[in-house]
Amino acid sequence: MKDIDLVIITGMSGAGKTVATRIFEDLGYFCIDNLPPTLLPKFIDLIEDADSNKFHKLALVMDLRGGEFFDSLFISLDAFSKSERFRPKILFLDAKDNVLVQRYKETRRSHPLAQQGRPIEGIQLERKKLEEVRGLAQYYIDTSDMSARELRDQIIRHFGKEAETFRVNLLSFGFKHGLPIDADLVFDVRFLPNPYYIKHMRDRTGLDADISEYVLKWSETQQFLKKLMDLLRFMLPQYKREGKGQLVIAIGCTGGMHRSVALAEWIGKKLSADYPTSISHRDMKRGN
Secondary structure (H helix, E strand, O other), X not given: OOOEEEEEEEEOOOOOHHHHHHHHHHOOOEEEEOOOHHHHHHHHHHHHHHOOHXXXXXXXXXXXXXXHHHHHHHHHHHHOOOOOOXXXXXXXXXXXXXHHHHHHHHHOOOEOOEOOOOHHHHHHHHHHHOHHHHHHOOEXXXXXXXXXXXXXXXXXXXXXXXXXXXXXXXXXXXXHHOOOOOOOEEEEOOOOOOHHHOHHHOOOOOOOHHHHHHHHOOHHHHHHHHHHHHHHHHHHHHHHHOOOOEEEEXXXXXXXXXXXXXXXXXXXXXXXXXXXXXXXXXXXXXXX
């Protein structure tokens, strides 16, 4: 069984734990928000029984929303101190008091420890209660002057490889069935010769070798692919640098069976040399 990478995300309310959780999800962690620490040992037992690779990276948000249960965090962590499989790491997120007050004003939310009072009162009380866990934290990040992208860079530096945070999804589709709503980039290949008009090719798909060869053999296709790959090799590093977690590239033809399928497969295989890449065909099984 694999060792379990367990990260406890804690810290001041308003310091960025929600953003951090999304970043850990992009890094492949199974995330749970607001798990009462007293349930941590039972949760780990369930994970071990599941014996799934899905759960070998865990990020659990634990903070003072757990109320009195938060005090049991130290007891729960102590239970893993002698374990060979678990090496819990604590990430403490913080921000200056004036920044936290401003964030509460902007979101118009009450502080969990001062539901009826001023946010600063809850912040000061929370800071006092978190002194001990802050002292135990192996990782400390002050988000006062950080953008979401900068926080992402910090977390990646400590907990993950940058390449794991950016994925490319190639999607073929047919325009007659509508545009895919989740596409970031859409390319229309209906200008290419269509195998549909060749009788023995009509009911086959771009996954078949002869269909793929037919689509790819034309000079128009080769020129298009050359220009498109030049464009993508320029754009993808820019998206990655800006902190985008994934990019959906949609290739569309008329019905989504022939040209778009063949080209999505070709482009996906080329990009997979540099990025984690998946290929799917939305309309290929719809028929003509």
